[in-house]
Amino acid sequence: MTNLTLGSLFDGIGVFPLAAIRNNITPIWASEIEKAPIRITKRQFPNMVHLGDLTKLKRSSIPPVDMITFRSPCQNLSTIGNREGLAGKKSNLFYEAIRIIEEMRNATDGNYPTLAIWENVMGAFSSNDRMDFKAVLESFLKTEVPIPPSHRWANAGMVRGRNADVCWRVLDSQYWGVPQRRRRIFLVADFRKFRARKILFNTEGMQSDIESSYKGRLFTTKDNRILSIETRRSIQIFPFQERRMRTYAKEGNKKGFISSFGRSTDPFPTLLAGTVDTFAFWHDGLESEGFVRRLTPLECERLMGLPEGWTEYGNDNKIISESARYKALGNSIVLPCADFILSNVAKVYGKEKTK
Incomplete structure (x- = not known):
């Protein structure tokens, strides 16, 4: 056991908590406001606490955890959205997640969380004349980050600040064991040991594991x-x-x-x-x-890449409507991608935790 703990903001149908459990990481709490996803995750994770609307969360009501995962709403960042960027009503909720991370770190003398993991659409690279991704990086690093000379953000990169180490990488699910073209930005911010690179770019031994895990099912x-x-x-x-x-x-x-x-x-x-x-x-x-x-x-x-029937029933044993299932799945994260990152978290930080 790693004894690592996880909190999930904008939790959806609990993909990060599921990946956590698969890697002996304990999901402690989640924040979500959509009714169907909450019913699904209450059934799948009966011991995980649901905190509700993150805009109403205060530091005193949130148990400290080793890592916080979040996938803030993408409607204003997506190329098929209105492109208002982080200033948009939905995507602006990114800053609420940053607030919760900062409040927890201040209350625990910088001990929790050690990690933050963020996922979002490719449009985050280009929205607001590419200034939004700059703002994302600066929110984690608390220092200015220059726009690249090419005026384009690379599909993978690393920025190190005085108090944080941030790496990002685009993962396309069609190369991670499922036949769906789904390109998403995954960002890891490490506030303690500067090991984000090992977590996000270490692929040793992963491909064979993924292929065997999903063989015959997809x-x-x-x-x-x-x-x-x-x-x-x-x-x-x-x-x-x-x-x-x-x-x-x-x-x-x-x-x-x-x-x-x-x-x-x-x-x-x-x-x-x-x-x-x-x-x-x-x-x-x-x-x-x-x-x-x-x-x-x-x-x-x-x-x-989810277990079959994952979204079929709620915690009340009643069937989730097909329209709600389609919406929740379309908004979700591909499990093998989340699994890859959290398996590396368990390897890198699990060893440190158990010393």
Whole structure:
């Protein structure tokens, strides 16, 4: 056991707490306001305390933890959002998480939390003329961070301040064991031992573990074909890039419209909270009998690397509606990516904790 503890802000359906448990880290509390995700996580983590709306949280009501994970709302940062950036009503909640981290560190003489882990969309690199990601880094480091000479933030980087060590890296889920194209920024801030680099960039031994963990449960990104027991025919799956398809149709762009039809070797497009992906489906040699259908909530769970049925029931044993499941899954984090980071946390900080 590592004896490490975790608190999760903007918890959603509890992916960081699940990754924590998988790596012998104890999730102590979570903050979330959406009703369906709260019902789901209360069922999955009956011993985890739910603190409610983080804007109303005070230091005295939050137990100290070794690490705080958070994935502040992305609506104002996303390239498909309104692009108001961190000044937007939703994404501005990032600063509430920073407030909670600072208050906890001040109250514990800098002992807790040791780590902060933040996840967000790629749009955070470019929103507000690329000033928002600069503000994110400066919030953790408490010192000025210059914009790169290229005026673009790299997909991976490191900045070290006097009291913190910050690394960030883009992880695309299609390379982490699930057939979904989902690129997200993961940032690790270490306030004590300057080991963020080891946590975020140490991939030794991880790929084989990921492949074995999800073998036989998901389609691979190289080939989305599976063998049908009933027909012994190969099943062809062609995911559509619906947002592109609608855009090109509106523009009358025939070439672009055709390009939005995926190939059988393509990963699924990024799952979104506001829509449900569709795909074409047929058996080899029986193309005329094929059809187009939506992903099911179960398939979306698989595309997020989650245990099957993770979002099906709430703590009251009542079924979660499909619309609520789709929304929660589209807003969530891919488990293998969170698992990779927290497994490295357990390796690096677990050894120190048990000395």
